[in-house]
Amino acid sequence: MGKGRVLHGKASTRIDDWQSKLEWLQDQPFLAQARGLAAAGNLQGAIAAAQQIGPGRSLHREAQDAISGWQARRGSQNALATARRYAQDSQNPNALVQAIEAADQVPTSSNLRYDANLEIEAWSNRILQIAIDRADSDLYSAIDAAQLVPSWTAAYGSAQARIDEWNYLLQPPPEPPRYVEPAAPVAQPSRPAPPEPEARRRS
Numbered sequence: 556m557g558k559g560r561v562l563h564g565k566a567s568t569r570i571d572d573w574q575s576k577l578e579w580l581q582d583q584p585f586l587a588q589a590r591g592l593a594a595a596g597n598l599q600g601a602i603a604a605a606q607q608i609g610p611g612r613s614l615h616r617e618a619q620d621a622i623s624g625w626q627a628r629r630g631s632q633n634a635l636a637t638a639r640r641y642a643q644d645s646q647n648p649n650a651l652v653q654a655i656e657a658a659d660q661v662p663t664s665s666n667l668r669y670d671a672n673l674e675i676e677a678w679s680n681r682i683l684q685i686a687i688d689r690a691d692s693d694l695y696s697a698i699d700a701a702q703l704v705p706s707w708t709a710a711y712g713s714a715q716a717r718i719d720e721w722n723y724l725l726q727p728p729p730e731p732p733r734y735v736e737p738a739a740p741v742a743q744p745s746r747p748a749p750p751e752p753e754a755r756r757r758s
Contacts, residue, residue, distance in 0.1 A: 578613040586618055593621075598629040631667040634660040635674070642678055648685050648700045651678045655705060679708035686717060694721045 585607045593601035602625050608618040638657035644650035655678050661671040686700035698721050704714035 575613045582608045582612055582614040582618070586614055586621070589618070589621060593625055598625045598632070601625050602629075627662065628665065628667075631661045631665040631671075634658065635667055635671055638671070638674060642674070645681060646685065648682045648703050651682050652703050652705075654678050655708075675705075676709055679704050679710040683710045683714050683717070686714065690717070690721060694725055697721055 585604055589601040589604035591601075592598075592604060602622050605618040605622050605625075608614050634657055638654040641650050641654035641657060655675050658671040658675050658678075661668050665671075682700060682704050686697045686704075689700055690697035698718050701714040701718050701721075704710050
């Protein structure tokens with residue numbers, strides 16, 4: 556009885572191994588196809604191919620890890636594409652702010668984050684340039700535009716300096732008080748000398 560149980564356990568282990576190898580042979584083509592599609596830039600197709608490997612299969616975890624990575628990459632691509640659509644309205648600082656916010660959704664771990672950062676800096680500088688151009692005719696509008704430059708971009712310091720300059724022009728300091736020469740003192744009328752004593756007059 557005991558010996559039979561040992562043999563049964565070994566047989567079960569071998570069956571599990573064979574089953575796992577069979578599943579690997581069946582599912583590996585799906586995963587290879589998915590990776591090929593991802594390398595070609597077809598992330599949607601890659602995800603669909605990998606999703607054919609169902610739960611409980613030997614390659615399911617590996618397929619799910621790959622799918623998670625492709626979904627994150629697709630999300631980054633979509634965020635950057637959305638940002639660039641907003642930025643097409645390049646004369647509108649509010650649209651450029653929307654572009655910056657969309658591009659900032661690209662995760663720092665994404666290989667697209669470098670591209671997103673370059674775009675963000677370019678759009679921030681564009682907002683600042685719009686503000687500078689407006690300052691020729693409307694300082695209030697220029698200040699409104701410059702205040703849209705995000706504080707975490709390289710253009711922020713220049714934008715704040717411009718805002719300070721334009722506020723100074725709009726609200727100049729009061730003029731210093733003018734010097735007024737004091738009036739000349741008024742001459743007092745002289746009083747008559749007191750009379751001399753009687754004894755002094757007789758002498």
